[in-house]
Amino acid sequence: MKAEYITPAICVFDDEGNVDYDGCARIIDRVVSAGIDGVVLNGSNGEFFHLTDEERCRLVDAAVEVIDHRAKLYVGTGSMSQEQTIKLTRYAHEAGADAALIVPPFYFKLAEQSMEEFFSAVASSSEGDILLYNFPSLTGNDVTPELTARLVDKHENIVGYKDTVVDVAHTRRVIDAVSPIRSEFLAYSGFDENLAHNILVGGAGAIGALSNLVPATCVAWTGAINAGDWNEVARYQRIIDRLMALYDISQPFMSTFRYALHLVGFDMNENCRAPFLAIDEEQKAKTGALLESLEII
Numbered sequence: 496m497k498a499e500y501i502t503p504a505i506c507v508f509d510d511e512g513n514v515d516y517d518g519c520a521r522i523i524d525r526v527v528s529a530g531i532d533g534v535v536l537n538g539s540n541g542e543f544f545h546l547t548d549e550e551r552c553r554l555v556d557a558a559v560e561v562i563d564h565r566a567k568l569y570v571g572t573g574s575m576s577q578e579q580t581i582k583l584t585r586y587a588h589e590a591g592a593d594a595a596l597i598v599p600p601f602y603f604k605l606a607e608q609s610m611e612e613f614f615s616a617v618a619s620s621s622e623g624d625i626l627l628y629n630f631p632s633l634t635g636n637d638v639t640p641e642l643t644a645r646l647v648d649k650h651e652n653i654v655g656y657k658d659t660v661v662d663v664a665h666t667r668r669v670i671d672a673v674s675p676i677r678s679e680f681l682a683y684s685g686f687d688e689n690l691a692h693n694i695l696v697g698g699a700g701a702i703g704a705l706s707n708l709v710p711a712t713c714v715a716w717t718g719a720i721n722a723g724d725w726n727e728v729a730r731y732q733r734i735i736d737r738l739m740a741l742y743d744i745s746q747p748f749m750s751t752f753r754y755a756l757h758l759v760g761f762d763m764n765e766n767c768r769a770p771f772l773a774i775d776e777e778q779k780a781k782t783g784a785l786l787e788s789l790e791i792i
Contacts, residue, residue: 659685
């Protein structure tokens, strides 16, 4: 399976905290023009949790237009509400997205049967493709390999999985559980540094936020993997490993990434939507120093 790098696109806000649709479209065009394999819209990195349904749908329309079939488009449609998730999933498919990326309801710990019925209801509501999104450290709910296998067995349109976990062995267990049912299942890692490890255990690649910042580097890394040039793979691994420090400079990390995009010359508003905060001067200095040490700026 060809290694893919998918960009979870950052959401841009104006001075009043409104969605800057033009800014969002320009970020998407930037990474697609660099050769990235696809874009995730309205995911965690796109701050779906404090966007209205109208904003999420308008962003889908903007992304479909700017991508124009040049790359894949996966749209995050998950929410606390099953009804809302079904509504957003239908909208994404009808608008032209390649698949919906769906996180389980969060906040409360759910019984596995609850998650199974939730995902089954959403999958049954649309003929479009669906990827399950596992982010247990934030949702509190693990989409287990066993649950995934049962869902894939019941629903032909569940075609992939994003696994935002540090332990690649979890992703491997998902692949092992699903591959006898569907050999072309797309299992992505949610952390950039796991890309090569993901491919080695039979995955499809990574959905990683660093590709907002250095898309050409990420494209070259997947190119080296697909060409079997493991010396180059190792060289890019070391670069990405150092860039992973960007995730730890601010909480949440998107504020750091907005500033980093500014440093690499991308013209965008760095504003956040409350309650998130912009990074302070010390955090800006750390960001700049890291990018300078890697000769990115």
